Amino acid sequence: MPTIIMGKLANRLDGSVRGKAMAFLQKLGADDTVPGLHVEPIHNSADPRVRTGRVDDSWRAVMFRLDSDDETHYVIHGIWPHDEAIAVAQRVRLRVNPVNGLPQIDEIAVAPPEPASEQSRQTSPTVPPLLEQLGHDRAGLVDVLGLPDEVTDRAMSAADEDAVLELAQHHEGWIGTILLDLAAGDRAHDIAERMQLQEAPEVLHGDSHSDADVLDSLKRPAAALQYAFIGDQDELRRVIEAGDFGAWRVFLHPEQRRYVERSYRGPFRLSGGAGTGKTVVLIHRARELARRDPAARIVLTTFTTNLAEALRDGLARLDPQANQAKSLTDSGVYVSGIDALAAAILRGAGTGLKTATREVLGEERSAPLVRTPGSRWREIVESTGTTLPHTIANETFLSSEYVHVVLANKIHDEAEYLRVRRSGRGVALDRGKRSAVWALIAAYRAQSRIDGSLDFAEAAAVAAAYLSGQDERPADHVLVDEGQDLAPTHWQLLRALAPEGTDDLFIAEDSHQRIYGSRTVLGRHGIAIVGRSQRLTLNYRTTAQNLHYAMTILDGAEYVDLEDELDSTGYRSARLGPAPTIDVVDSLANEIDAVVRHVSEWLDDGDDHETVAVLARDRYHRDRLVTALTEHGTDARAVDRERSPRGRVPVMTMHRAKGTEFSKVVLVPGRPSSGELARLESLDPSERADADLRARSLRYVAATRARDELVVVHRN
C-alpha cells in the first residue's frame, strides 16, 4: 500500500472538491494501480517523478512518486483544474536543498508571478533594504540557510518588513518561516539552529537525487512545516476535513515539535505571546505522552472551566481516539479547570480532608465542598470597624495578602503572621498594621467557620496539603495552560499532583495575558525551572497589523514572568491583513450604533455569524449590545459559561474571550464606571500599578482574538 505524504496544498480547495479529493487520496492510499485513478507520468516534465491523478472529470492531483525499499510514496503537491494541473506538473521539480537538507520544489522555466504590492515596495536608492539594515547579506541567506537564489534576491531587495512578510506569504513551509524570522531580525545561524537545519550529504550537492534521498529530506524536522506522513485513513480524513489541510493538527513548527516530544528532567516553562501556539503544543504533548505510555495518568489543566472545555475539544479534534480520562486517577488525559480539579481531590479525600484542612487553616471546616462567596472580603471590610487606611482595607489587597502570604505559608494565627516574610508584596506593613490586617483575616475565617466553607484559594491549598500527605500521587504528568493567571495555592496543588521527576510539570504562560490575581514566582512554591524555559515567538493567529496594534497597548509597561524575569514582547506574525479600524465615538448610543454597523457590514459581505464576535467591557455592556444587535435583526447571543453558539454572533466580555479566536472582532473596551474608578483610586500605588497592568493585559488579550480583522470602538 502506498504511503501518502500530504503537502500543505499549493492552492485552496472549496468544499465540493475537498470531498472528491478525500475519495481520491483514500483510493490512492489503498492501491495506486486502480485504473480509475489514472496515475500517470507527464511528457516533458521537469521531474520524472511527477504524476497526475484523476480526482474527477475536471480536477487532477499533481504528485511526486518516490520508490524506496520496495515501498511507494506519493507526495501530494496540489489539486487543480485539468489543464492547469498538467501545466504545473510539467514545470515542478522536487529535490533536496544541498545547504539545509530540506525538500524543495522548484518551478522550472516559468518564474512565479511577482506579487504586485511587493514590487511596488522595492527599496528606494537612499534607504537600504530591510534585511541589509538588519545586518544580513546574500551569503548568509544562501549558504547558511539554503534559501533559493531567486527568493534571496527578492528578500534582499525588499524595502521593509511588510514587503518581506508579503514575500513570505507566497512560500509555504520552511522558506516562508525563514523569511519571517529574518524580517524579525534573527541571525541566520540562530534560525538554522532553531529550525534544526543540517547540510545535506556531499553526494546531494548535484542535481540528481535518488528517491531515498528525497524521502530522507522529507523526514527532517523542518520538513514537517509543510509535509506530513499520513499514517492511516482516519488521519487522512482529519487532514482533509480540517479544510486548510491541517495547519496546527498536522504541520507543527520544528520548535513546537521539540516541545511536544522532548523529555525534561523536571518542570519546564514555555512562554510566548498570544497566538504563538502554546495551547497547541500542550494538546499535542498531552497526546504524545498518552501515546508513549497508555497507562500514564496525564492532567491537562488551565484557569477556567471554559478554557478547559476548549482544551478538551482541541484534544478531541486533534485525535478523536485520544483517551480522555473520566476521573483523575484513570490512565489517559484528564482535562479540567484548576478549581474543579481541586474540588475533585477534596471530594475523593475522605477522612484525610480534616487533617489537611487543619494543616492549612489550623482548624476544620464542616462543608469543605461549599465555596465562600467572592463578596466576603468586601462584607468583612464594610462590617468591621478597622483603623486601617483604604489602601489596605480593601478587597484587592486583602484577598491577595491572604493567598500570597497567609495561605502560601499555612499561617494559623496572629503570632505567625507577625513573623512571616512577606516576599514580593508591594505594600509595606508595620507591626501595628499587620495586627490590624490579621484582625480582618480572623474575621474572614470566623465567618467561613460559620458557613463551614472554603474559598477557591483555600480549597486548592487544602487539596495540595492532602496530596502531599499521600504516598501515591494521582498523576504522572501535569500540563498547565494560562500559568500566568494561577495563584500560589494553585501552584502548591500542581506541585503535589505528580511526583517530582522527569516530565512532571509542563507550564505554558504569557505574562502579558495575566488578567486575574497578582503575579507570583514559581520558585516560592517548590517549582524549580532552573534553565528549563523557552519562548515561542511566531504568532500564527493574528495578522501583523493587528499584532502591532495589540503590542502598542503594552508599550511602556514592564511585565515579569513566573521566574521573576522581565518578559520581552518581541514576536512576529505569519500573516498580513488590513490595518485595524479605530472608531472614536462620543456617546454610548453612538458606540452601540458603530458596533451594529460593523457587524452588519461583515454579515452582509457573507461572513458566517459565528466567525464574527463582539467583545465588551462587562456583562452589562455585553447584554446591551446583544439587545441592540437583536433589535437590528442580527441573530446575536450573550456568551457566558456555555460554548459559543452556532449560527449566531457571539457577544462576550473581554475576560470570557480569553483562549478564543474569531475571524473578525469588534472590540468595545468602554470606560471604567465611576465605582470602578473610585475603587482604583483607593488602592495603594503598587496595587494600582498592578491593576493598570491587568487592564492593559485585558485589552491585549481581547485585541489578539481577531485572526483577520479588528475594529476597536472607543468612547472619548
Ligand SMILES: Nc1ncnc2c1ncn2[C@@H]1O[C@H](COP(=O)(O)OP(=O)(O)OP(=O)(O)O)[C@@H](O)[C@H]1O
Ligand atoms: N504550527 C502551526 N501551524 C498553523 N497554525 C498554528 C500552528 N500552531 C498554532 N497554530 C494556530 O495558531 C492559533 C493560536 O494557537 P494557540 O491557541 O495554541 O496559541 P496560544 O499561544 O495558546 O494563544 P493565546 O495565548 O492567545 O491563547 C490557533 O489558531 C492555532 O490553530
